[in-house]
Each structure stands twice: as structure tokens, then as C-alpha cells.
Amino acid sequence: MPRGTIVIDAERCKGCGLCIAACPQRVLAFSGSLNASGYDVARMENPEACVGCAFCALTCPDVAITVYREKKNA
Amino acid sequence: MPVDVARMTKVFERPKSLTEARYTYCPGCHHGVITRIIGQTIDELGIAERTVGIAPVGCSVFAYLWYRCDAVQVAHGRASAVATGIKRARPDLVVFSYQGDGDFASIGTAESLHAANRGENITVIFVNNQIYGMTGGEMAPTTLVHQKTTTTPDGRDPATCGYPIRFSEIIATLDAPVYVTRQALYDTRRIQDCTKAVKKAFQNQVDGKGYSLVEILSTCPTNWRMSPTQANEHVANVVTQVFPLGDLVDRG
Numbered sequence: 454m455p456r457g458t459i460v461i462d463a464e465r466c467k468g469c470g471l472c473i474a475a476c477p478q479r480v481l482a483f484s485g486s487l488n489a490s491g492y493d494v495a496r497m498e499n500p501e502a503c504v505g506c507a508f509c510a511l512t513c514p515d516v517a518i519t520v521y522r523e524k525k526n527a
Numbered sequence: 528m529p530v531d532v533a534r535m536t537k538v539f540e541r542p543k544s545l546t547e548a549r550y551t552y553c554p555g556c557h558h559g560v561i562t563r564i565i566g567q568t569i570d571e572l573g574i575a576e577r578t579v580g581i582a583p584v585g586c587s588v589f590a591y592l593w594y595r596c597d598a599v600q601v602a603h604g605r606a607s608a609v610a611t612g613i614k615r616a617r618p619d620l621v622v623f624s625y626q627g628d629g630d631f632a633s634i635g636t637a638e639s640l641h642a643a644n645r646g647e648n649i650t651v652i653f654v655n656n657q658i659y660g661m662t663g664g665e666m667a668p669t670t671l672v673h674q675k676t677t678t679t680p681d682g683r684d685p686a687t688c689g690y691p692i693r694f695s696e697i698i699a700t701l702d703a704p705v706y707v708t709r710q711a712l713y714d715t716r717r718i719q720d721c722t723k724a725v726k727k728a729f730q731n732q733v734d735g736k737g738y739s740l741v742e743i744l745s746t747c748p749t750n751w752r753m754s755p756t757q758a759n760e761h762v763a764n765v766v767t768q769v770f771p772l773g774d775l776v777d778r779g
Contacts, residue, residue, distance in 0.1 A: 457535075461755050514563075
């Protein structure tokens with residue numbers, strides 16, 4: 454399995470939870486910490502399980518997620 | 528162990544055709560996904576310098592703020608008419624209208640239908656969330672039978688309010704449109720299908736083929752009184768029973 458990771462722009466996140474529901478690897482969860490707008494932002498709870506599939510980013514209505522995947526033979 | 532993103536390949540980022548402005552949409556609203564798909568399509572086709580967006584009235588009234596391309600915000604329902612004017616004056620431009628169900632299928636019925644019937648070489652993105660979102664959740668022409676809204680507190684009664692209108696099916700009866708399709712965004716597979724449909728609708732215009740319409744079943748968690756995940760399930764299980772997904776016309 455390729456290894457991936459994501460970066461969430463916490464100030465864009467509105468805490469809708471759609472990325473958490475979309476993640477097939479159950480990587481994401483609510484962080485319990487609020488951003489400046491008062492939303493409970495998502496974060497990687499289980500980062501080592503991320504494969505970089507980008508389902509979270511495709512689902513995110515606020516385009517707050519950037520996805521990275523390990524280079525082959527890196 | 529912390530992950531070093533500098534040693535990794537970036538596989539997804541914000542489309543370059545989107546500005547840095549934050550959306551004014553509610554949490555979980557599909558308008559944001561649709562905006563991102565359009566931005567990605569503009570990037571992929573390399574048409575940002577010659578694209579003009581038409582923003583409607585409704586929750587997406589500020590659509591002109593999200594794109595790094597020209598845009599105009601027009602009178603309620605008249606986006607297809609303004610798109611016609613811009614496209615006829617400047618056929619070299621790529622013109623798309625972005626309209627909700629109240630805008631496209633109610634107040635704009637005449638303009639929407641006749642632009643389609645003339646086969647204008649434009650791309651129409653029709654966002655159907657079965658409600659008037661911005662003004663407080665009133666009944667729209669697309670509201671489902673028995674659906675509760677602020678103007679149908681006991682649910683939409685067909686005896687007095689009629690039935691949900693399938694506007695894309697009406698347009699599909701016309702001879703001129705080259706592409707009419709209905710898509711949804713309730714899971715990643717539908718999001719990918721919808722992305723392909725939007726790209727095709729823009730490509731048709733670039734290729735001079737004519738009128739393309741992409742209806743997208745969207746959610747309104749706020750006015751539906753649902754969580755964003757419940758709203759997605761509602762589209763998958765209930766809304767698609769009334770508004771079936773798939774291509775209605777494909778003469779591309």
C-alpha cells in the first residue's frame with residue numbers, strides 16, 4: 454500500500470464531517486479544537502493508515518485538503 | 528514518525544482557477560464541491576483566460592468571487608439569457624451559467640428553456656437541492672412530495688402545490704441540446720462521475736457542439752434539518768428515486 458498524508462487548512466474547515474465519513478481507511482476524526490470561525494475541525498487521528506487516495510479532498514466542500522503520496526522507489 | 532511532505536508527490540490541491548476567498552456556504556453544502564469541480568475543469572482545459580461565469584441569485588449569488596476568471600452576476604433566473612448574449616457577442620469565449628433550481632427551473636423557466644431550445648453553445652450547471660436555500664428554505668418547484676419546507680410546513684401536497692418538476696427531462700425532449708445529464712455528489716464515485724460530466728459539458732462548448740446541461744443533485748443540510756452525512760444519504764436513498772441519475776441526451 455502506498456503511504457499518503459494530507460494537510461488540512463484548519464481555517465477553511467467548517468467541521469461538516471464529510472471527509473471523516475468518506476475516508477475508507479478511517480484516518481480522520483473531529484479534533485475537538487475550534488478554528489477562528491468556531492468550527493470543530495477535522496484532523497488525522499490515525500495518520501499511518503493514510504494511503505493518499507484523496508477521497509477526503511474530493512469530498513471536502515470547502516476545498517481545505519491537500520493530499521500527498523509517497524513517491525515510488527523513494 | 529512525522530511525515531515529510533517535501534519528499535512526497537502532491538496528488539490533490541486547490542484548483543488554480545479558484546481564488547483564495549472562503550465560500551459563504553453552510554457546512555457540508557455541495558455548492559463548494561461543484562465550484563471546485565468547475566475550477567478543476569477550467570484548469571484541465573486551460574481556458575481560464577477566456578472563460579466567463581454567470582452567477583445567479585440564490586446561495587451561489589457570490590459565485591463570481593470564487594473563480595479566477597471573468598464573471599457577472601445577473602438578475603434572478605436570467606443567467607441563460609445573459610450567457611446567450613455574451614456567447615453570441617464573443618463566440619471565442621467559454622461561457623457557463625451556474626444556477627440553482629429556483630433560479631433555473633422556476634423564475635428563469637422561459638429563459639432556461641428557450642436558450643436550450645435555440646441550442647446556444649453554452650454550458651449550464653443546474654444545482655438542484657429541492658429548496659430555496661438563501662431565503663429561508665421555502666418550497667421550490669423541485670421540492671419532493673411530502674417534503675417539509677417553511678412554506679409547506681405539513682409537507683408538499685400535490686393537490687395544492689403540484690409535483691416536483693423534472694426540468695432536465697423537459698429539456699431532453701428538445702432537438703437542439705447536445706448533452707443533458709443528471710449527476711449527484713453523495714459519494715466519491717458520484718463525485719468522480721460528476722467531474723467527468725462537467726468536463727464533457729465544457730469540452731462540448733470548446734468544440735463548438737452546442738448546448739450542454741449538467742443537473743447536479745445537491746444537498747441543503749441547513750434547510751433540510753439534517754447533518755451533512757444524513758443529507759448525503761437522503762440524496763442517495765430518496766432524491767434519486769424522484770430524480771434518476773444518468774445521461775438523458777448525448778449527441779456529442
